[in-house]
Amino acid sequence: MMALRDYVVARVDELQNGQMKEVKAGETDVLLARVDGTFYALYGKCTHYGAPLAQGALHGRRVRCPWHHACFDLTDGRRLEAPALDGLPTYEVQVRGEEIIVSVPEDTPDRVTNPMAKADPLNPAVYVILGGGAAGAFAAEGLREGGFTGRILMITAEDTVPYDRPNCSKEYLQGEAPEEWMPLRSEAFYRENGIELLKNCRVTQVDVPARRLTLASGETLSCEKLLLCMGGEPRRLGLPGENRPNVFLLRTLADSRRLQETARQSRRAVVIGSSFIGLEGAMSLHKLGYEVTVVGPEPVPFAKVFGEEVGRQIQQWHEDAGIRFRLGRKTDRLEGEEKVGRVVLDNGEVLETDLVLIGIGVSPATGIVSGLALEKDGGIRVDRFLQAADGVFAAGDIAHVPHGDEVYRIEHWKVAGQQGYHAGLNMAGANRPYEAQPFFWSLQQDKTLSYLGHAQGFDRIAFDGRPEDDSFRADYLKDETVRATLTLDRDTELAERDV
Numbered sequence: 001m002m003a004l005r006d007y008v009v010a011r012v013d014e015l016q017n018g019q020m021k022e023v024k025a026g027e028t029d030v031l032l033a034r035v036d037g038t039f040y041a042l043y044g045k046c047t048h049y050g051a052p053l054a055q056g057a058l059h060g061r062r063v064r065c066p067w068h069h070a071c072f073d074l075t076d077g078r079r080l081e082a083p084a085l086d087g088l089p090t091y092e093v094q095v096r097g098e099e100i101i102v103s104v105p106e107d108t109p110d111r112v113t114n115p116m117a118k119a120d121p122l123n124p125a126v127y128v129i130l131g132g133g134a135a136g137a138f139a140a141e142g143l144r145e146g147g148f149t150g151r152i153l154m155i156t157a158e159d160t161v162p163y164d165r166p167n168c169s170k171e172y173l174q175g176e177a178p179e180e181w182m183p184l185r186s187e188a189f190y191r192e193n194g195i196e197l198l199k200n201c202r203v204t205q206v207d208v209p210a211r212r213l214t215l216a217s218g219e220t221l222s223c224e225k226l227l228l229c230m231g232g233e234p235r236r237l238g239l240p241g242e243n244r245p246n247v248f249l250l251r252t253l254a255d256s257r258r259l260q261e262t263a264r265q266s267r268r269a270v271v272i273g274s275s276f277i278g279l280e281g282a283m284s285l286h287k288l289g290y291e292v293t294v295v296g297p298e299p300v301p302f303a304k305v306f307g308e309e310v311g312r313q314i315q316q317w318h319e320d321a322g323i324r325f326r327l328g329r330k331t332d333r334l335e336g337e338e339k340v341g342r343v344v345l346d347n348g349e350v351l352e353t354d355l356v357l358i359g360i361g362v363s364p365a366t367g368i369v370s371g372l373a374l375e376k377d378g379g380i381r382v383d384r385f386l387q388a389a390d391g392v393f394a395a396g397d398i399a400h401v402p403h404g405d406e407v408y409r410i411e412h413w414k415v416a417g418q419q420g421y422h423a424g425l426n427m428a429g430a431n432r433p434y435e436a437q438p439f440f441w442s443l444q445q446d447k448t449l450s451y452l453g454h455a456q457g458f459d460r461i462a463f464d465g466r467p468e469d470d471s472f473r474a475d476y477l478k479d480e481t482v483r484a485t486l487t488l489d490r491d492t493e494l495a496e497r498d499v
Contacts, residue, residue: 022054048084057495066491082417086111116144119194125150132156135229135396135420142424168256169280208371232362241334266354278359313467317445364398395419412440453484453499
């Protein structure tokens with residue numbers, strides 16, 4: 001039995017209902033909160049990247065992390081929303097007179113896994129998850145958390161366990177995140193929880209009505225329920241030369257490894273694409289010592305998503321760091337013999353280069369799907385339970401999901417994880433409508449922009465502060481209703497909001 005120590009951490013009058021604060025219990029950071037007159041105590045740091053949860057927000061009995069909006073249950077510490085995988089240790093709270101006392105184990109962990117059902121070898125049911133990204137990883141855990149005890153097969157074409165994909169264009173590519181940081185879970189975790197991971201496994205056809213998959217080997221696999229979460233395929237230019245060895249895409253961990261290895265031998269880079277992956281890749285290559293030029297057809301980066309004023313400021317951050325831009329321009333051709341040495345733009349300008357990175361977005365990887373009508377962009381329409389057909393669910397980059405009176409397909413990490421987790425719970429029988437708020441973050445020259453909600457077009461932007469400041473908020477309104485909010489250095493404020 002683990003030894004406990006009691007610590008006086010605060011006085012009763014220090015917290016009103018709906019408030020929380022970080023306190024110290026010996027050397028342990030503890031989140032202390034008061035809701036409906038009851039005090040709760042949990043480990044004080046988010047299990048995703050270690051953010052101080054006291055700087056986040058309380059929404060009833062849900063604690064929202066200030067950095068990436070993972071959510072936890074205040075009463076039992078369970079992880080409720082991605083991108084965190086694990087929950088928080090909870091501690092006994094006593095009130096003696098005016099003092100609040102928290103009992104903490106001497107060797108308290110900093111995280112605990114949500115309770116999961118054990119696989120039952122006598123349960124013949126087979127559920128398949130097609131995709132090993134965020135949606136697939138969270139779905140597998142959602143199935144076990146939801147009580148499913150049959151076989152879970154997670155199929156991925158990659159050679160690794162699910163990993164922290166956003167880091168592929170940021171710290172990992174820059175050489176600042178070690179290899180051991182990248183896996184979301186260990187091989188042992190999947191074995192212990194009866195999740196069979198089929199790596200290096202390519203699926204050539206998915207027969208949706210039959211819930212049958214054909215593998216590249218010719219083998220077929222049928223299942224009672226199926227989750228489609230294949231993610232996106234990077235778009236290509238469609239130009240001769242883009243398959244040469246110094247032309248890169250940046251989607252997978254293997255892409256990032258290969259780019260990092262080549263980066264040590266080169267000096268100049270052209271990045272084609274001025275949106276999220278393009279500019280994050282440009283930033284990372286510049287930090288590796290490259291002279292970087294970004295080419296993009298848009299006159300202003302991110303203008304459609306964030307508006308021109310914010311877009312110009314993001315461009316200015318990159319220019320101040322030394323990155324050059326050629327905007328309002330398309331790539332006409334790639335020139336060179338064994339490698340691409342010149343990128344020729346549509347106005348005839350020639351950019352000499354040692355390396356080309358293509359970052360022009362992704363398309364839903366649904367070309368293998370049959371027996372199901374696809375949306376115009378290749379995505380899959382689901383209902384509010386994330387079901388696309390009888391026994392077939394979809395989540396992540398490929399899913400068109402209803403939100404109120406609109407339908408969104410959103411290509412962001414937290415959204416994929418949250419949809420996958422919700423789909424897993426529903427496959428296990430939860431039957432809960434998906435209602436989570438979209439959220440994403442992007443690192444642009446060491447400035448983290450956070451975006452809550454989703455504005456499919458907006459009529460106006462209401463600013464508090466300005467984009468050129470070190471801190472601002474932008475509300476995106478349509479028909480005088482706030483549809484989304486973007487912030488810089490307003491973490492607590494954004495965590496407290498709902499849109």
